[in-house]
Amino acid sequence: MAGEFQLFFATLPSPFVSNTLSFEWDMSRLKSLGLLLSVSLPAVAAAQSTEPSQAFSYSATQCPSCEEWNAPQAPFKIFGNTWYVGTRGLSAILIHDPRGSILIDGGIPASAPGIIANIRALGFLVEDVRLIVNSHAHSDHAGGIAELQRASGADIAASPSSAPVIRSGQASRDDPQFAVALPFAPSVRVRTIADGETVHVGSLAITAHFTPGHTAGGTTWSWRSCEGSVCEDLVYADSQTPVSADGFFFTHSKEYPNVLADFERGFTTLESLKCDVLITPHPGASNFFERVSAHTLVDSGACKRYAAKARAALAARVAKEKSS
């Protein structure tokens, strides 16, 4: 059964622009990027401050897709207690309960004000967000989390591989995109969760399924949502793309030797999940908005097709590496 999609139209603020201070970055990474990175510097102490933390901002050179990703999107109901509060190109999901809400992902640093505005436009309090979780700790999904934590006071739960990245704002060495990964503001109160662990907030329950490969800490989240007597299993399936910086090879990586086996484990997990509604960190990766418009969001085959497409893309990447 497809749920009703209530659309809400919000006036969103223009993208957040912060003061820019120079930020010293690992010189080897600067060399590999071939450009001088200048990002605004958030004081590490900002999380303890009562003032809004200065967000990192990325230039169009550093992040050519950021402007498009961060285009405003009016929030809307996905199903039951689950709402889309992200930007046009980066998902952020609010699972709402008056006794405490859960937020999944925070976009890039500049996405946070729009996500907060979307939550408020729905009539909810950002202060009701008690827990923030993440798909994977790249700047386009975890970049806004520090500011969202500051605004809400929420705790954060993440996989053991993602947690240090979210705490530091710095990519880990085993990240296939390590050499080009943009830093983001560090968060506090990040606790680690186990594969298969269910996290509870009020009456809400959301389960972590580790689906590594795109990053070692990649996590898919599942929960059940009801509208009256109709209940659906929702899955926020992490990115499964074999994207890397130049010089990283999925077929033979010293930094991430298990990457191919990890990807396969994740595909198998995605195929095994109860999955009525598929949501992805990049909405375009699963034609999310098209499926919303067509009222075809409830589709128990969507996760299996998502995994199959990802498996084929990884096989193509492996074949390319072996032939070069």
Ligand SMILES: [Zn+2]
């Ligand atoms: Zn990513």
